[in-house]
Amino acid sequence: MNTFVRNARVLRRMTVADIVQQSIYRGAWIIFMAANICVPIISLLIWRTAIANGAGLPVDEQYITTYFVLLSFVTMATSSWMTGFLADDIRLGKLSRWMVRPASLLLGFVSNNLSEKFLKAFALGPMIGVLWWIFRASMKIPAGPGRWAVFAVSVVLAAVLVFTIDILIGALAFWMDDVAALAQARLIIASVLSGSVVPLALMPDWSRTFVDYQPFRYTVSFPVEIVAGGLSGSDLLVGLGIQLAYVLGFGVIARRVWSAGIRAYSAVGA
Amino acid sequence: MSGLRTYAGDRAPLDRNRLHKHWRHLRLWRRFLAQAVVRETHYRAHFVTTLLVGLVQFGLGIIPILLLFGFTSEMHGWSRAEVITLAGMYQIVTGLMAAFVAPNLNRMTSYLTEGELDAVLLRPVSSQFYLTLRWINVAELSNVVSGLVVLVIGLAKSGATPNPVEVVQALALATCGLVLLTAVWSAMSFLAFWLQSVGPIGSIYLNLVEAGRYPLVFFPVPVRGFLTFVFPVAFASTFPVQALGGDLGWWPVGGGIGLAVVALTLVRLLWQRGLRSYASASS
Numbered sequence: 001m002n003t004f005v006r007n008a009r010v011l012r013r014m015t016v017a018d019i020v021q022q023s024i025y026r027g028a029w030i031i032f033m034a035a036n037i038c039v040p041i042i043s044l045l046i047w048r049t050a051i052a053n054g055a056g057l058p059v060d061e062q063y064i065t066t067y068f069v070l071l072s073f074v075t076m077a078t079s080s081w082m083t084g085f086l087a088d089d090i091r092l093g094k095l096s097r098w099m100v101r102p103a104s105l106l107l108g109f110v111s112n113n114l115s116e117k118f119l120k121a122f123a124l125g126p127m128i129g130v131l132w133w134i135f136r137a138s139m140k141i142p143a144g145p146g147r148w149a150v151f152a153v154s155v156v157l158a159a160v161l162v163f164t165i166d167i168l169i170g171a172l173a174f175w176m177d178d179v180a181a182l183a184q185a186r187l188i189i190a191s192v193l194s195g196s197v198v199p200l201a202l203m204p205d206w207s208r209t210f211v212d213y214q215p216f217r218y219t220v221s222f223p224v225e226i227v228a229g230g231l232s233g234s235d236l237l238v239g240l241g242i243q244l245a246y247v248l249g250f251g252v253i254a255r256r257v258w259s260a261g262i263r264a265y266s267a268v269g270a
Numbered sequence: 271m272s273g274l275r276t277y278a279g280d281r282a283p284l285d286r287n288r289l290h291k292h293w294r295h296l297r298l299w300r301r302f303l304a305q306a307v308v309r310e311t312h313y314r315a316h317f318v319t320t321l322l323v324g325l326v327q328f329g330l331g332i333i334p335i336l337l338l339f340g341f342t343s344e345m346h347g348w349s350r351a352e353v354i355t356l357a358g359m360y361q362i363v364t365g366l367m368a369a370f371v372a373p374n375l376n377r378m379t380s381y382l383t384e385g386e387l388d389a390v391l392l393r394p395v396s397s398q399f400y401l402t403l404r405w406i407n408v409a410e411l412s413n414v415v416s417g418l419v420v421l422v423i424g425l426a427k428s429g430a431t432p433n434p435v436e437v438v439q440a441l442a443l444a445t446c447g448l449v450l451l452t453a454v455w456s457a458m459s460f461l462a463f464w465l466q467s468v469g470p471i472g473s474i475y476l477n478l479v480e481a482g483r484y485p486l487v488f489f490p491v492p493v494r495g496f497l498t499f500v501f502p503v504a505f506a507s508t509f510p511v512q513a514l515g516g517d518l519g520w521w522p523v524g525g526g527i528g529l530a531v532v533a534l535t536l537v538r539l540l541w542q543r544g545l546r547s548y549a550s551a552s553s
Contacts, residue, residue: 025467027465028467028469028470031470031471031473031474032470032473034474035470035473035474035476035477035478036477038474038477038478038480039477039480042480042481042484043334045488045489045490045493046334046338046484046488046489047338049345049346049488049489049490050338050341050342050345053342053345053346054342055338055341055342055345056341056342057341181319184323188326188327188330191330192330192333197330197333197334198333198334198337202337202341203337204337204340
């Protein structure tokens, strides 16, 4: 059987098993998602007040509202939380067990990621629906399914990009004892540069070029911008091209680092 | 009780009166603090890391404020300097919460699901006091100091010169904020008696409290009511800063104290109710 098909079957089995296991904690997912949506709502209210107060923002109320209503969904859909777990599995030798199995340890993380997001989407969907309804007068709804399709593709690419960066940092545990500080630093940098805290459109002019082309924009902000507006057809194409280039670039680097790490691994705990 | 067989002799009660009981608990808390300080001296790298992470997170929290005031010079009567003062006040109160309350309430799930509460109930101490205040993270006090520095800078930049009465009012309101937030978070954590796991509820608290970074008037009217009476983070930041600016009288202070007393009473009742439903997890 070809490797891709076999891996796909293993992934499907593991994802289904993970969903069944994780659904035991469905109450916890609902509460987690309620927590997740709090900060975007706070930011939304503050920035709307600023606009109503006459602040000369470079974006309008529609953009701000759509941005923050969609933000928690995109942040959830593109998130990854594996760095610490992957580093622990390498450091404590759990990787050894996976090396004799007919699937990669990383496939386990992919199934965990997909299954949790599946359940989180069920919890978060209705909350975003309510928020959308409350602010419906200020929401920007793209005409036609085209933009939504591009949005969906961009969210998937962003999720792959975040996951790949996670593998890259987690895999450093092959050579470093503790990658926690590095992971924390990356989280802090990413929270500002991805647009999770403040829309990147509100960043100062002097930072414009850097902010537009740095990789973290393509992990959260860019997919949201596709719906929230402000991107012309050519901006969209260039953006998708850059996003794809980052996915491929980081993918190649992560694959090389992972392969080098596997070769350097001395089977701790085996 | 006459049918109860006991081999222990008669003993004098541990506390002569209510005041003595409070004094004993205060002495106990001083021991917890001393022990926490000694423990911290063993983990100096932890202290430095907490300090650095606190500073970076504070910087991160202030970015939206700085960007916001890049587009306007004032918002609903608040200038940039006043909002920075508020950010300092918020940092002080949340730093105190992180030092004295968070290390305890974060353990609530394990207290209840792993049977650690059983051992606490056997000790001659108020179990609610013990579960809420036993552990102290001294390193978090560094964030209180940084908050104080930012508060002073904000006050200097805004040209405010609070008189002693206003300082007392601000202190009283910030204390009310601390007590009210502790009560709300405790109540959320005590739901563990019925829900078993309250980790996710803690994350709701930590996300909601972020609203305290902004003045109350920045929010729509219904949300202001929520942030004053239901999740009273306004007492931890907006009201104390308004008091320092001389914009508040004694009425809000009285209201805050009244609200704190009501909240503490409700939390006490919730704790007692929960304790009655507790069936032990270890035996």
